[in-house]
Amino acid sequence: MAAFMQAWRNAFQKQLSSSVDVYGVTLARFLFAVPLAIAYLTWIYHAHPVHAVVHFNVPFALYIVIAAVSQIAATVFMVQLFKQKNYAIGVGLAKSEAILAAIIAVIFLSEPLSLYAWFGVLLGGIAVFLLSSGRHLKDLSVPTLSIGIASGLCFAITSLLVREASLELNMLPHLHRAAWVLFWVISFQCISMLLYLGLFSRQTLYALWQRLGLTLKVSLCSFLASLGWFSAMSLQSVAIVKTLGQIEILFSLLISMFFFKEKLARRDHWGLLLVVIAAILVIWA
Secondary structure, three states: OHHHHHHHHHHHHHHHOOOOOHHHHHHHHHOOHHHHHHHHHHHHHHHOOOOOOOOOOHHHHHHHHHHHHHHHHHHHHHHHHHHHOOHHHHHHHHOHHHHHHHHHHHHHOOOOOOHHHHHHHHHHHHHHHHHHOOOOHHHOOHHHHHHHHHHHHHHHHHHHHHHHHHHHOOOOOHHHHHHHHHHHHHHHHHHHHHHHHHHHOHHHHHHHHHOHHHHHHHHHHHHHHHHHHHHHHHHOOHHHHHHHOOHHHHHHHHHHHHOOOOOOOHHHHHHHHHHHHHHHHHHHO
């Protein structure tokens, strides 16, 4: 569900980016997601009552703030990525997140990777190179590669910290933990972006109002995608969740071809295929 809804969210963001600047497109992710998060949090407590009192400590707050800021930065990079290459390739580059999350987990969280996993990481790197280099090697785009890696890195940091924040609420079942983390992350993002744009770019808010229907689509798809990711990461490690989530690339490829009518070069097909193989190797390992 998360991968499917995220593929559509990215598609709608690409549409919105044609008439709204990068910060407005980023805000669209969170703008109408806050009431949805409140509604879901209310429903989960009603459907599955829990008597434990939730405690939010300092580490939880730090994880929430850093994760929220990292996700905003990742979204800004991704929207810039859409302007560099077409939709499917942009998503493919941003999907370096799964590989980067595995590497960060090894270095900072002491989660070892086997030989198969490292081979998957290598394939992922080759895939990113293919996706950023265009039809010929001489067309290699350093800006596209850099923005793609930056987006993937920020998304990886977000995912790892979302899981850490969820683990801090160990007095609750995993669905309740995910619901609280989702609520706080989205709320912080929405309030901070509204304050920033209200002070420095009110015309962006007006542009979002002019594209209200599309903004609603982005927010709804974003909320459902985040709900899926956050719930899954409350149950399982980020590397497993995000590598499984590579199926999003296949959804994105179909959307790119049939919704945006975009054509991919043969090199791009190989890059997308290698990303999926790399993901399978990491999970297998």
